[in-house]
Amino acid sequence: xxxxxxxxxxxxxxxxxxxxxxxxxxxxxxxxxxxxxxxxxxxxxxxxxxxxxxxxxxxxxxxxxxxxxxxxxxxxxxx
Numbered sequence: 001x002x003x004x005x006x007x008x009x010x011x012x013x014x015x016x017x018x019x020x021x022x023x024x025x026x027x028x029x030x031x032x033x034x035x036x037x038x039x040x041x042x043x044x045x046x047x048x049x050x051x052x053x054x055x056x057x058x059x060x061x062x063x064x065x066x067x068x069x070x071x072x073x074x075x076x077x078x079x
Contacts (some may be wrong), residue, residue: 027033
């Protein structure tokens with residue numbers, strides 16, 4: 001390689017680095033998109049929590065139903 005090729009390679013590398021830096025700054029300054037991302041994350045977390053709570057309620061109701069059924073069977077046997 002000669003000096004001109006070396007300079008051209010260095011320039012191309014610098015331009016690529018500059019483009020990456022500009023893209024990173026653009027992403028950081030895009031407040032609307034960042035806020036939308038945060039809102040989406042919060043919604044997903046709330047949805048997951050609600051699903052977990054519903055599953056716990058369903059399990060509790062099943063357990064109560066099972067205990068009630070066993071209680072009724074035992075009560076009928078004694079009668």
